[in-house]
Amino acid sequence: MNNLPKNIKPDLHRVASFNHKMSWGVKDKPRFFELMSEVVKLVAPGFYFSDNLFTWCRNNSLFDDAAFQKSWNENLKNDSDATIAWRRYILACAAYHCVQLQGDFVECGVYWGTGIKTVTDYLGGTAFAKTFWGYDTFDYHPVEGHASFSDQQEGFFEQVQERFENYEQVKLIKGLIPDSFVNNCPKEIAYLHIDLNSAKYEIATLDVLFDLVVSGGVIILDDYEWAGVYRTQKIAEDEWFDKRNYRVIPLPTGQGLVLKR
Numbered sequence: 001m002n003n004l005p006k007n008i009k010p011d012l013h014r015v016a017s018f019n020h021k022m023s024w025g026v027k028d029k030p031r032f033f034e035l036m037s038e039v040v041k042l043v044a045p046g047f048y049f050s051d052n053l054f055t056w057c058r059n060n061s062l063f064d065d066a067a068f069q070k071s072w073n074e075n076l077k078n079d080s081d082a083t084i085a086w087r088r089y090i091l092a093c094a095a096y097h098c099v100q101l102q103g104d105f106v107e108c109g110v111y112w113g114t115g116i117k118t119v120t121d122y123l124g125g126t127a128f129a130k131t132f133w134g135y136d137t138f139d140y141h142p143v144e145g146h147a148s149f150s151d152q153q154e155g156f157f158e159q160v161q162e163r164f165e166n167y168e169q170v171k172l173i174k175g176l177i178p179d180s181f182v183n184n185c186p187k188e189i190a191y192l193h194i195d196l197n198s199a200k201y202e203i204a205t206l207d208v209l210f211d212l213v214v215s216g217g218v219i220i221l222d223d224y225e226w227a228g229v230y231r232t233q234k235i236a237e238d239e240w241f242d243k244r245n246y247r248v249i250p251l252p253t254g255q256g257l258v259l260k261r
């Protein structure tokens with residue numbers, strides 16, 4: 001494949017830092033951010049403070065990848081999208097690998113489509129080489145376990161569709177998972193991003209789609225390593241993968257990564 005983004009050799013003596021003041025699970029936010037603005041002054045360059053992740057003396061590779069910077073910046077829809085920069089780069093790097101395999105791309109839990117758009121734009125935009133399936137209700141379904149999002153009002157689906165107007169390879173499937181897989185399912189999957197904020201529906205997704213993932217394909221579980229309300233997902237997913245002799249690789253971003261044999 002010759003249209004893959006190329007790495008540009010970074011400056012040996014300059015590393016980027018990132019300080020995006022949005023974190024979850026914090027009691028007194030003004031106090032917390034006041035203290036953290038002092039703390040970041042005490043660490044070596046190359047710090048990343050965002051999305052409940054504080055690291056320093058890191059290369060922060062996502063900020064050296066010009067193609068990623070472009071696709072990430074151009075697709076920001078809200079503050080949370082900016083916050084989860086490192087999570088987005090995990091998706092982009094996984095996609096870089098998977099676009100060279102046999103099989104389609106799938107995202108379960110699309111919301112505004114920013115995850116799909118960032119990945120497709122990183123890898124060619126409207127010339128993206130794969131079919132990308134995106135599954136979501138695109139509105140609130142009052143069923144047990146479905147996480148609601150306030151901006152999913154009337155007309156929301158049409159707005160998301162508009163973002164992909166010129167992307168013929170992106171198929172947005174509206175409906176409740178797993179029913180929406182019936183009649184609308186790829187034969188083989190190279191890249192599977194599951195982001196439903198629900199143990200019940202993420203397991204239902206794995207039940208249907210895992211066997212379709214090709215050998216060498218990648219599965220990313222967006223909330224796997226998050227505790228709090230998300231911990232039910234890790235517990236259910238560990239049990240599910242254990243039965244199949246797979247280990248989820250927990251990432252410091254809060255995601256979980258599975259490499260399909």
Ligand SMILES: C[S@@+](CC[C@H](N)C(=O)[O-])C[C@H]1O[C@@H](n2cnc3c(N)ncnc32)[C@H](O)[C@@H]1O
Nearest residue numbers: 109110111114115136137175176177195196201
């Ligand atoms: C966290 S958002 C997805 C964010 C998106 N992956 C991104 O990268 O920006 C979760 C989405 O999952 C959808 N969802 C949750 N359970 C679902 C189900 N059973 N069927 C279809 N969509 C579902 C919600 O409607 C919501 O849009």
